[in-house]
């Protein structure tokens with residue numbers, strides 16, 4: 081069947097889009113690689129009770145009820161691994177399912193953690209906060225018994241309190257940014273955010289968890305797994321203040337510097353991108369959520385990381401926009417749409433402030449030594465990345481990849497892409513550009529796909545050549 | 550042929566040097582240097598792939614001609630030399646082809662030592678499968694031609710194939726069962742970047758200027774003689790210009806007014822996630838349009854024939870990946886759960902007879918080393934050696950005389966299709 085719109089991603093943004101467009105009468109396909117609805121924010125285990133503790137669970141429950149009531153054609157455990165445009169829209173290749181065709185495409189694929197390398201980050205027990213959170217929310221497992229939480233961004237707080245609730249000890253929360261800077265722009269912060277922050281702070285205080293700002297984990301040590309980390313105070317440039325390093329024992333550490341949007345599908349279609357204030361590659365969209373490619377829309381973290389509330393607002397807006405584009409009536413009156421636009425503008429302002437406060441510390445490369453791996457899959461140390469620029473003459477990130485294989489392994493640049501691109505720019509004495517990041521974000525095969533899936537069984541159009549015996 | 554040893558050598562890599570640098574932190578010298586563009590060189594080589602770099606290297610190393618520039622519009626090795634699947638072999642079909650590629654395999658065998666740079670040449674053996682009687686007939690013919698030229702190559706049956714590559718389905722079950730194969734022990738794979746850098750480093754040390762980000766936009770010809778080239782960085786005078794531009798051969802030779810019987814096609818390849826080493830040969834199936842090898846990191850590398858239509862696009866396509874997956878699984882059903890991570894494409898300059906075009910052109914002083922199609926990486930060393938000899942001495946070496954441009958007008962084709970269509 082040919083859908084009016086295919087929505088990829090069933091997190092806050094995709095769910096809201098699908099429900100809104102369906103309410104307006106669109107035939108909607110909703111696809112998500114995860115086994116359950118909810119995306120990163122409302123990730124939950126197999127039992128319903130594992131989700132009730134989540135923030136705004138009632139919002140999720142209502143959206144899910146709406147979805148089940150609607151005609152939306154939702155497929156779980158359906159990873160979209162290839163997209164191509166066809167004369168009448170788009171064709172999506174989906175693992176385990178026949179291809180999906182739709183006139184319009186909404187990209188709501190969210191984001192994943194942004195990692196920065198540091199000595200010892202390849203030890204078992206060093207994970208990203210998102211991974212720790214996914215383990216907690218998805219399986220109720222804490223990554224360690226004594227965990228250091230570090231990096232930058234408001235996300236560190238729910239990770240720390242989540243670990244505490246699961247019975248882990250948190251040996252400290254080290255935020256590289258300076259959250260006091262929020263105070264300089266009080267108008268930009270909604271009251272709800274302040275209350276949320278206060279709740280987290282109270283929980284940390286109750287468990288006597290040290291919370292330090294302007295600090296970072298700059299090295300991890302251990303034999304077969306991490307057993308301690310070095311924490312240092314950062315100066316204005318993000319370099320470690322001498323004499324400030326100290327060691328903290330732990331059996332796990334989560335480190336992450338914000339999120340990076342997941343852009344394989346829109347990049348494969350040629351959608352334009354730009355460099356957001358937090359240094360992330362994000363989709364270029366207009367006020368209606370249209371990307372630079374006709375028929376392709378985007379909502380949520382892919383248009384700029386801003387959290388679940390913003391993702392919900394954008395999802396509703398884009399749902400209304402695709403409904404209108406599909407010749408249906410808007411499910412919302414003009415006045416409501418106008419209010420949503422205002423709301424989104426203020427949520428974006430807050431996101432911008434958040435990025436300024438929690439930007440990755442510029443001096444992070446000074447934490448590395450020559451042997452620190454920049455790319456863990458292909459085991460490429462800093463020295464080889466530097467040699468690619470200074471000795472072999474590379475001027476851009478793509479060439480560095482060709483010369484030293486960063487981003488060519490298992491993660492295909494998802495983990496090391498930002499760091500390599502940033503290092504290349506810095507070694508070349510220039511600022512990071514969107515083109516540097518595109519070099520590591522373009523993956524025509526959006527998700528690793530098994531040979532058996534590629535080979536068959538025959539799809540509805542009978543296109544496949546291989547039939548397993 | 551013997552290398553002259555008097556030229557300046559690059560800084561030697563040795564165990565002692567490694568220790569000195571590791572312990573003392575002494576910086577390694579840059580692998581190659583940047584230079585200002587001279588306004589005149591004795592030889593200008595267009596194209597910084599394996600062919601251009603090898604030609605420049607042997608001009609300096611074997612003939613003492615080192616006022617040479619290699620002009621590369623992107624970065625060294627950024628063309629097909631950085632995208633190929635690096636299969637090296639010499640079991641071709643024609644006596645001319647076999648002799649030529651045999652010399653290249655020989656050069657590869659000593660290349661790491663000659664360049665003092667580990668090129669990771671792994672002679673793991675090359676197995677071509679036959680699924681039809683006619684394929685078997687061609688292989689028998691190839692094996693005979695190969696043996697006459699002193700190349701180790703023989704026909705093997707199903708059971709031998711089963712023990713060479715235990716994961717192959719040698720039963721009668723597949724739609725096209727395996728009937729036999731051509732087994733070529735000296736064949737294998739090499740690390741393509743290392744070959745490129747090794748030649749670049751050697752050429753640089755010998756005084757050759759390597760200019761990256763330098764695109765040739767015009768070739769000056771007066772009175773039927775080449776005068777030099779025009780680049781985005783200025784004009785260069787040169788009495789000899791060599792085009793080593795593979796996929797872009799037609800457009801570059803156009804600048805000199807030389808027409809080539811070449812059509813450019815994309816060729817794709819794909820790579821899987823790393824898996825435990827299990828495959829220590831290169832396996833090719835012409836009938837199934839696929840070949841497979843495993844890298845030292847464990848990834849499986851897949852390739853096929855060129856795309857079905859000419860183009861200068863280097864985008865991967867779904868048709869390719871699906872086809873390759875289906876064909877690989879018919880050969881090795883156990884690979885079903887292995888996941889593809891990445892695919893890519895490069896350009897191939899295909900000739901009508903699947904042999905290269907090497908030698909002088911109607912424009913005096915303008916030489917071509919093109920038409921490398923899907924099989925030119927293995928020829929890098931021998932092409933460099935022979936082209937250098939031609940440019941330096943003005944005499945065409947016997948090894949490449951059959952591959953001249955005039956053969957297309959004289960009707961002397963060197964048909965290698967039967968040995969080069971899929972198995973690059």
Ligand SMILES: Cc1cc2nc3c(=O)[nH]c(=O)nc-3n(C[C@H](O)[C@H](O)[C@H](O)COP(=O)(O)OP(=O)(O)OC[C@H]3O[C@@H](n4cnc5c(N)ncnc54)[C@H](O)[C@@H]3O)c2cc1C
Nearest residue numbers: 089091092093112113119120121160189190210380381388
């Ligand atoms: C690991 C992680 C944990 C997080 N935890 C929290 C938290 O606890 N609290 C908080 O406030 N914020 C959290 N965030 C921030 C989160 O990004 C936002 O809160 C919110 O979930 C964004 O909504 P979204 O709809 O834009 O994207 P997401 O919620 O990320 O939803 C995107 C969905 O798209 C699916 N998807 C992606 N690619 C494909 C594909 N190719 N095919 C099919 N499906 C695909 C994913 O499975 C996912 O379900 C987390 C982020 C991450 C990365």
Ligand SMILES: Cc1cc2nc3c(=O)[nH]c(=O)nc-3n(C[C@H](O)[C@H](O)[C@H](O)COP(=O)(O)OP(=O)(O)OC[C@H]3O[C@@H](n4cnc5c(N)ncnc54)[C@H](O)[C@@H]3O)c2cc1C
Nearest residue numbers: 596598599600628629630633636765795895924925926927
């Ligand atoms: C996917 C794939 C798999 C392959 N597998 C094999 C294999 O297994 N075995 C094998 O032997 N061969 C293989 N080949 C073929 C092989 O890669 C090529 O034949 C070989 O690399 C050609 O080398 P080259 O130096 O002539 O060309 P290239 O490496 O392409 O170099 C030509 C250079 O010229 C430059 N250039 C072009 N125009 C200009 C200009 N106007 N000015 C300046 N510079 C210019 C380009 O940027 C390029 O870097 C494969 C090819 C592909 C694409």
